[in-house]
Amino acid sequence: MVKVLKKQNIIKFLLLILFISLVLINSTSAQRELLYPGVRDNDVRLVQRRLASWGYYNGKIDGIYGDETMRAVIDFQVRNNLRTDGVVGAETWRALGYNYKRRRANTAYAASVSRNQEIEMLARLIHAEARAEPYEGQVAVAAVLLNRVESASFPNSISGVIYQPLAFESVANGQFNLAPNNENRRAARAALNGWDPTYGAKFFWNPSKPVNKWIWSRKVIRTIGDHIFAY
Amino acid sequence: MAGTGLWGYGQYKARIKYENYLSSEYQKAFAKLGQNMEELNTQLGKTMVSSSPLVNILNFDRVWHTANQAHAELNNLPIETPEIMRTAKFLSQTGAFAHMLARNNAEKKPLTSEQRDVIGELRQQATILSNSLKNLQNKVYSGNINWHNIASQGDDAAETGETPIRDGFTKVREELDQYPTLIYDGPFSDHIMETAYNNIKGRQLSSEEAEKIAVELVKQTSVEPADSLKKVTSRAVRGKLPCYSYQYRKDNNVGYTVDLTRAGGKLVTLMSYRDVGEKNIDLEQARDRALSYLAKAGFENMQSTYAEIIDNIAYIPFVYKKDNIIYYSDLINVQIALDNNEILGVEALGYLSAHKERKLPEPVLTKEQAREKGAVNLDQVDSVRLALIPIESTREVLTYEIRGTNQGNTYLIYLNAVTGTEEKILQVIESEKGTFTI
Numbered sequence: 001m002v003k004v005l006k007k008q009n010i011i012k013f014l015l016l017i018l019f020i021s022l023v024l025i026n027s028t029s030a031q032r033e034l035l036y037p038g039v040r041d042n043d044v045r046l047v048q049r050r051l052a053s054w055g056y057y058n059g060k061i062d063g064i065y066g067d068e069t070m071r072a073v074i075d076f077q078v079r080n081n082l083r084t085d086g087v088v089g090a091e092t093w094r095a096l097g098y099n100y101k102r103r104r105a106n107t108a109y110a111a112s113v114s115r116n117q118e119i120e121m122l123a124r125l126i127h128a129e130a131r132a133e134p135y136e137g138q139v140a141v142a143a144v145l146l147n148r149v150e151s152a153s154f155p156n157s158i159s160g161v162i163y164q165p166l167a168f169e170s171v172a173n174g175q176f177n178l179a180p181n182n183e184n185r186r187a188a189r190a191a192l193n194g195w196d197p198t199y200g201a202k203f204f205w206n207p208s209k210p211v212n213k214w215i216w217s218r219k220v221i222r223t224i225g226d227h228i229f230a231y
Numbered sequence: 232m233a234g235t236g237l238w239g240y241g242q243y244k245a246r247i248k249y250e251n252y253l254s255s256e257y258q259k260a261f262a263k264l265g266q267n268m269e270e271l272n273t274q275l276g277k278t279m280v281s282s283s284p285l286v287n288i289l290n291f292d293r294v295w296h297t298a299n300q301a302h303a304e305l306n307n308l309p310i311e312t313p314e315i316m317r318t319a320k321f322l323s324q325t326g327a328f329a330h331m332l333a334r335n336n337a338e339k340k341p342l343t344s345e346q347r348d349v350i351g352e353l354r355q356q357a358t359i360l361s362n363s364l365k366n367l368q369n370k371v372y373s374g375n376i377n378w379h380n381i382a383s384q385g386d387d388a389a390e391t392g393e394t395p396i397r398d399g400f401t402k403v404r405e406e407l408d409q410y411p412t413l414i415y416d417g418p419f420s421d422h423i424m425e426t427a428y429n430n431i432k433g434r435q436l437s438s439e440e441a442e443k444i445a446v447e448l449v450k451q452t453s454v455e456p457a458d459s460l461k462k463v464t465s466r467a468v469r470g471k472l473p474c475y476s477y478q479y480r481k482d483n484n485v486g487y488t489v490d491l492t493r494a495g496g497k498l499v500t501l502m503s504y505r506d507v508g509e510k511n512i513d514l515e516q517a518r519d520r521a522l523s524y525l526a527k528a529g530f531e532n533m534q535s536t537y538a539e540i541i542d543n544i545a546y547i548p549f550v551y552k553k554d555n556i557i558y559y560s561d562l563i564n565v566q567i568a569l570d571n572n573e574i575l576g577v578e579a580l581g582y583l584s585a586h587k588e589r590k591l592p593e594p595v596l597t598k599e600q601a602r603e604k605g606a607v608n609l610d611q612v613d614s615v616r617l618a619l620i621p622i623e624s625t626r627e628v629l630t631y632e633i634r635g636t637n638q639g640n641t642y643l644i645y646l647n648a649v650t651g652t653e654e655k656i657l658q659v660i661e662s663e664k665g666t667f668t669i
Contacts, residue, residue, distance in 0.1 A: 084259075084307075134488075135488075135503065151320075152320040152323035153316035153320045156302075164312075165257075165309035165310075165382060166310070166312075166382065183504055186504060186542075187504075190566070190578075193564050194562075194580070195500060195502060195564070195576065196500075197502065199471065199472050212311065214311070220469065221468060222468045223466060224466075231470065
């Protein structure tokens with residue numbers, strides 16, 4: 001269960017476990033099965049078809065999680081009292097009538113599939129927030145995101161942290177939806193494998209851009225490229 | 232003209248509709264948060280008076296669940312993190328603490344008086360939070376708070392410029408900060424969150440001394456060590472683990488970043504990015520190369536258990552092995568380019584923070600007994616070995632790692648080597664990109 005992923009050692013251990021593509025037997029983490037804007041996948045088709053037949057979606061059944069699909073998902077979530085995040089996690093999958101756990105359990109590549117989605121989300125954030133930064137600066141941004149996931153003070157999933165309101169400007173202004181490049185992906189993979197050049201930072205900012213005053217109250221760890229990293 | 236006007240009016244109406252939609256979403260999250268807090272307050276109170284283990288399990292489970300719900304709703308609110316971090320932490324810790332107590336009860340461990348005191352303190356904090364939310368809720372209902380303003384421009388009430396929601400959470404933070412830190416055997420405990428790198432020892436090096444080590448480590452990343460490096464920059468790393476960080480460019484124009492601890496000059500991270508060409512090196516060669524590199528960096532007795540190849544790069548984790556015991560906490564990751572066997576990355580923070588002289592218990596179970604225990608639920612046992620694994624909190628347990636298959640699936644079972652109880656079961660999912668190396 002993802003909630004156990006807290007202590008440094010356990011994290012490393014579980015990262016190793018994830019790395020070696022093992023899955024905790026009773027794991028029901030919503031993250032594994034996540035669909036979100038930008039994903040192209042047959043599963044997206046399933047969602048679109050179901051939402052269309054229930055009258056939430058009028059767009060094409062094309063397997064692309066675009067704006068219209070997201071709007072339909074949000075609409076569906078609102079009317080069914082689900083958490084409204086525009087992301088199809090375990091809860092929404094269930095509400096759509098798919099027993100997602102069972103569907104995935106027989107898939108031989110469950111772990112790598114989930115990992116690929118995590119990498120894709122991290123890579124998008126890197127691209128949106130740090131594409132002009134050196135490679136280690138890109139790893140650092142992804143590491144901050146993962147440090148937040150592990151922290152008690154932040155949401156406890158990658159999607160939760162990314163979509164937390166006001167957390168990332170690039171999510172609010174749509175930059176997050178741009179496609180990442182290979183360097184972004186490799187940086188994301190490095191962060192997921194444990195590389196953390198920020199040594200536990202939970203905040204980063206570019207001091208040459210307008211930032212909130214409170215940010216300077218954080219304890220600074222280091223700078224990489226144009227970004228300051230802090231606890 | 233009229234067309235433009237109509238279009239503009241349509242846009243205006245669409246915007247209003249969207250703003251209303253967002254506001255009601257935020258309001259929903261806020262209302263649910265309030266309900267969850269009330270519920271949490273009540274549930275915590277119940278756990279203080281109940282002495283039936285079964286009822287306690289259910290109550291603590293409820294607390295855990297409710298705290299998690301509240302945590303999720305809180306994180307859906309458009310309030311900047313510094314204001315809500317303290318509240319979020321309170322909810323995470325309360326949930327994890329309750330979860331631990333539920334499990335203790337299930338294992339028939341009664342509540343200690345210290346734990347009772349802690350619950351009392353948590354209850355007081357829950358009351359503070361709950362009352363504060365009720366207060367704010369009233370302001371929201373009286374129409375003085377506009378969520379859309381909060382999200383977009385920083386005023387809670389557009390006319391007055393007041394910020395009651397944020398002020399409310401700031402006040403909560405100040406009040407919760409009066410309470411002692413929460414230490415328990417589980418995730419989010421304060422002593423874990425404050426990981427000190429106590430195991431990293433050594434003489435404080437000057438930047439010049441450390442740089443010599445850094446230069447050598449970067450040169451050695453090439454199979455034929457690079458002759459010269461171009462220094463790009465160096466940076467200080469403060470924080471809990473003081474480090475030196477250097478950036479170099481090798482003769483082949485590949486840039487490297489290398490971080491060393493100030494104490495002892497140990498390699499913490501090495502990173503570089505370049506395009507990797509066609510695969511010329513097999514996994515065996517890459518692993519040997521990584522091992523000899525680690526030895527040069529001062530990491531001896533390492534063993535790989537697995538490797539993954541992605542885009543012609545091998546990702547190999549190494550763990551410490553001594554007296555035939557695998558130490559899973561002492562982990563170093565290495566990244567190797569399979570076109571020319573160049574080391575692209577090393578990550579040793581896990582190893583450095585965990586590695587120390589340990590006093591391990593003598594196994595009570597023999598290897599054969601462990602194998603027999605494992606064989607009960609497995610069709611076939613492939614291997615049995617001793618492994619020290621990290622579990623909740625900072626504890627480590629000496630186990631027998633039993634690898635075997637059941638109905639065609641491969642499992643790893645970890646049996647406590649002293650008590651014989653099952654600590655963990657993992658299912659191995661084979662992937663096309665990864666392979667076991669032992």
